[in-house]
Amino acid sequence: MTTYLVRRLIYTVPILFGVAIIIFSLFNLVGGDPTYQMLGKHATPAQIAELRHELGLDRTKLQQFGDYLGQMVTFDFGRSYSTKQKISEMIWSGIPPSLSLAIPAFIVETLLALIIAMLVAYFRGSLFDRIVVVGCVMGMSVSALAYILFGQYVFAYLFGFFPISGYDPDPILRFKYVALPALIWVTVSLGINVRVFRTFMLDEVGQDYVRTARAKGLSESSTLFKHILKNAMIPVITYVVIQIPFLITGSFLLESFFGIPGLGSITIDAIHNSDFPVIKAMTTIETLLFIFGNLLTDALYSVVDPRVRLK
């Protein structure tokens, strides 16, 4: 088990290296010369040369790639082109707002979807099942933008239940601001999650071991909540855990619409301003989180699935 995880951890080294090559090449292909953007059209060649030296752009590509690898290891991605702020500081300041929105929303959404999916699996084929499925499809078909506009207009503007947008770093007050976007997050993702979890459950219902459990004399609820649930948790965990690292990077749409200064907003702003170092930093972080998410999933897999534990 430990050796398995250590092996997986070692595997990530070449993966990281490959990813670094891809990201570095992509940014070199599309990046263009940032000095024009930063100094404007009328810069003198001397100014340009000085800035290029400052940014390390006068070094060879190989050296620059080495710099990038260094950045990945030290998490020091230099300064933003537009705000001149240290990127690592920007990231650290963006994580708490992102998580304040993402963690509560994610927990509520996952638990709610799991509970509904189990009820649906228990009452499979009934009217309740059909209503839920139709409701999910309807919920999924509506764009997140519609929920945002509706929520902001009706609940925030007309009824005044929530502030329309903004954020307060106060540990308690912040929840006043994240409540509405969190609610929208849950609404948007509930439909798809219920459907996915329902499929995971129903895939198990027809298995032979379920018939064995019934033949033993177990009740329908013990069969579902003990035998089926533990098996269904294997795909559920994969599906859920892989999303966890991305909670840090937040939601682009919700954060920018609700003015929450999280990593999602930072990324969107960076894209607007062609702030390549920030975009590169965020891309790198997303990638690292993805690899980390996979690792986490594998580790948890081996906890729930005895067949993985031994290999």
Added chain:
Amino acid sequence: MEKILEVKNLRTRFRAEGGIATAVDGVSFDVYKGRTLGIVGESGCGKSVTSLSIMRLIPDPPGEISGGEIIYKGRDLLKLSIPEMRAIRGNEISMIFQEPMTSLNPVFTIGDQIREAILLHQKTSRAAAKAKTIEMLKLVGIPVPEKRFDEYPHQLSGGMRQRVMIAMALSCNPQVLIADEPTTALDVTIQAQILELMKKIRETLGMAMILITHDLGIIAETADEVLVMYAGKVVEKGPVKEIFANPLHPYTRGLLNSLPSLEKKKRLETIAGIVPSLLDLPKGCRFQARCPYAFEICRGEEPALREVGPAHWIACYKDLPRFEGKK
């Protein structure tokens, strides 16, 4: 002989694309304490559906038990409430399935799965249930049962898993054990071991057994009575010795002729043709299209089961006087 289970005119049907398939159509038989009833027939003739009907484990939808009675100790199982039925399943009547590889839950240890049945039906402590589980594992010939208790199904071979299923089925000392092709998925040497084990256990524990198979050789070795099924109906039934010595239904004869035999060294015969679809049954006898003796009358009224000898029943017109000579 004490009758322990009596199935009367059982009908089980499935809603299928293109109509309703009556997979078990008016099947009746008795099961006696301390004896083994063998059910044989080709694939799809309704053997598993019959046994699942007794357990009331027919998936509904698409299936449904649409008629008949299953009398166990004077009570009709089909009229029991769901909790009453649950108290019988795995306790008084238990079942072993055709698919040893998939019938155990992959994420629980085998010990857990057997102990669960014991804890469910008997008022014992977890420790006592564990001791009983290990005792059962020993009974079914699993080496080092204390160690196996904590193993998962994937760590066991198919034969070992089927032994675990048997241990589970027997853990609450059932009155009736239904074994649905317990050895079909296993290789031949393991098959013989498992059958030998089941025979021994049935003798020591004195319960009744329903052994389902499509292999008449297994029936000859293990069963006391035989029920031959064809397309959802019983075509012949009687004591094993009688059926093997004097098979009357052409289908039974066909099955016996397709058995390999060392002494006779004759050519193996197969039954020509295929089983009719349950959705498109011919009028009259269901076997007519494959029957070498089929005649006009076979296409009329469907033959009913008749007693033609002591406890020997067939559903065929072949032996009727007016039938003779017409072929």
